[in-house]
Amino acid sequence: MSIKFGIIGFGFMGHVHASTLAKLKEAELIAICDIDDEKLSDAPQGVRLCKDMDELLSIKDIDVVILSVPNHIHKEAVIKAARAGKNILLEKPAALSVKEFDEMMKVVKECNVKFSVHHQRRYDKDFRIAKEVYDKNMVGQIYTIQTMLYGINGNMHDWHVFKKYGGGMLYDWGVHLIDQMLWMVDSKIKTIFAYIRNVINEEVDDYFKILLRFENGILGEIELGTYFLADKEKWFERHWFIGGNKGSMYVDGFEPIGKIARTTRLLTNVPGKTTMTASGPTRSFGPPQPGILVTEDLPKVDVDHIMYFENFLKALKGEEEFIVKPEQVRRVLSVMEASWESARTGKSIDFE
């Protein structure tokens, strides 16, 4: 028997979810609602169209609701869905604060419904390559992990530029980047330092840099800016770097390219060969001497966002654990709150 889904909020992500469900044999989309009639005009045939979430939640046959409404409505939608006895797949960011999340989860537990958050970016290719390098210890003792995302056209869209809807880049992509970092690095965070700015947006953040000092000695650096204007062909909007004492790894772009690079011998105290550059002579920062640097291909990974849903369906049936667990979601939200506090006070925040 198929698992019957309803979608609440049929905008950008609602449409993405409908086409994902259409690819899954075990899933059947039976109802959609959106407060904006126009959004329903291209709904798939045969699906019941509802005027609001109350009508959709009253449909008995629905097993799971996907909540893809703007961020400020997540709490209301989760509480209503849980009280209607529906299992929940919630869009990120789960909540606007840890407090809000705790209130939502209290009702989810009381109503005994299943719950997960759509952190499908755990199945991003570039991220999984970085995670494989981390998990398999491929660059030795790691001292830095950097993850960066840059908007080169300066664009932020729709409700994301307004505070009252839960806009801002930390709530948007920030939550993915933090989730990826925390899921990869299996260590407590000792301190958090963050710098968060509204560069061109009046109400919300469009630039941040967050430094996570992990107990295992790694510094996690997360940077995002939507106003990194550039017309360069070789400017990558997405970037990972992992530095260890046995090599480095870089991964660039959403269709990731990159390498692992190592030195053939320890370079400490090797007499420096002077290289002339446009900025003058240098020994440490010129190109490597021939034969000193060797590169390896990045590990192959075979992932797709649909795997998030495959896990969700199996977890619903009790065959697997949900890949995204409430305590992980809560930790990400706590890191975001500590980041805001650090940005506000200019101080590093003790954590965990």
Ligand SMILES: NC(=O)c1ccc[n+]([C@@H]2O[C@H](COP(=O)([O-])OP(=O)(O)OC[C@H]3O[C@@H](n4cnc5c(N)ncnc54)[C@H](O)[C@@H]3O)[C@@H](O)[C@H]2O)c1
């Ligand atoms: N996981 C991801 O990669 C990803 C990507 C984009 C957006 N999102 C998240 O998905 C959610 C929706 O974002 P979006 O980009 O699709 O926004 P969107 O504006 O394109 O779509 C939201 C839809 O919800 C509808 N809506 C608003 N209030 C409603 C209500 N009370 N009842 C029913 N419908 C209502 C709107 O009319 C709109 O059609 C957000 O939480 C966002 O953060 C996640």
